Amino acid sequence: GDSVTQMEGPVTLSEEAFLTINCTYTATGYPSLFWYVQYPGEGLQLLLKATKADDKGSNKGFEATYRKETTSFHLEKGSVQVSDSAVYFCALGGGADGLTFGKGTHLIIQP
Amino acid sequence: SAVISQKPSRDICQRGTSLTIQCQVDSQVTMMFWYRQQPGQSLTLIATANQGSEATYESGFVIDKFPISRPNLTFSTLTVSNMSPEDSSIYLCSVVAPRGAKNIQYFGAGTRLSVL
Numbered sequence: 605g606d607s608v609t610q611m612e613g614p615v616t617l618s619e620e621a622f623l624t625i626n627c628t629y630t631a632t633g634y635p636s637l638f639w640y641v642q643y644p645g646e647g648l649q650l651l652l653k654a655t656k657a658d659d660k661g662s663n664k665g666f667e668a669t670y671r672k673e674t675t676s677f678h679l680e681k682g683s684v685q686v687s688d689s690a691v692y693f694c695a696l697g698g699g700a701d702g703l704t705f706g707k708g709t710h711l712i713i714q715p
Numbered sequence: 716s717a718v719i720s721q722k723p724s725r726d727i728c729q730r731g732t733s734l735t736i737q738c739q740v741d742s743q744v745t746m747m748f749w750y751r752q753q754p755g756q757s758l759t760l761i762a763t764a765n766q767g768s769e770a771t772y773e774s775g776f777v778i779d780k781f782p783i784s785r786p787n788l789t790f791s792t793l794t795v796s797n798m799s800p801e802d803s804s805i806y807l808c809s810v811v812a813p814r815g816a817k818n819i820q821y822f823g824a825g826t827r828l829s830v831l
Binding site: 608636638640646648649650653655674693696697699700702703704705706707708 | 719732746748750755756758759760764775807809811818819821822823824825
């Protein structure tokens with residue numbers, strides 16, 4: 605079945621550092637790919653998405669590119685802020701079949 | 716987008732009891748999903764609940780343990796029956812966006828359940 609693997613956390617960075625959170629997937633066909641973010645005490649929020657190969661999703665300074673050849677969807681941000689501290693989930697699927705999630709990566713940004 | 720309200724936000728329950736979680740959406744949606752997030756784990760899909768039909772359960776989840784109701788297009792409930800400590804998790808309701816991109820899901824804030 606479908607699966608998502610993302611780097612284990614917690615990931616601790618200093619403010620203004622460059623961020624990469626790796627995500628790779630296994631799926632039949634060409635699913636849509638998503639990054640969701642969960643801030644402390646809140647529900648999951650969609651951060652960005654990509655629906656086909658080579659699509660780049662972007663939002664709030666975060667970017668991720670749908671790489672079919674490497675089955676990856678790595679999340680990047682050029683300069684992180686303390687307010688970016690949260691748990692980030694990579695996911696695939698959507699629509700009638702629901703979503704398959706990775707385990708989540710806890711990101712901690714220190715001032 | 717869709718605004719989803721879940722009740723209760725958290726609860727502490729005794730072994731052997733049942734808890735019903737409510738999910739209210741601010742617009743009519745066809746597809747609703749229930750997920751479980753066990754401590755330190757990823758989100759796992761429990762079932763899909765479409766109005767007017769029986770809920771469809773994923774492997775490892777059964778209706779007797781997690782009965783679901785979907786009486787209309789804006790509301791659903793999930794019951795966690797005969798609870799044990801292994802049921803301690805966050806339970807999340809999710810819907811597919813009523814308009815726009817059909818494969819985007821929106822989530823409630825979740826219900827944090829602890830079973831003693």
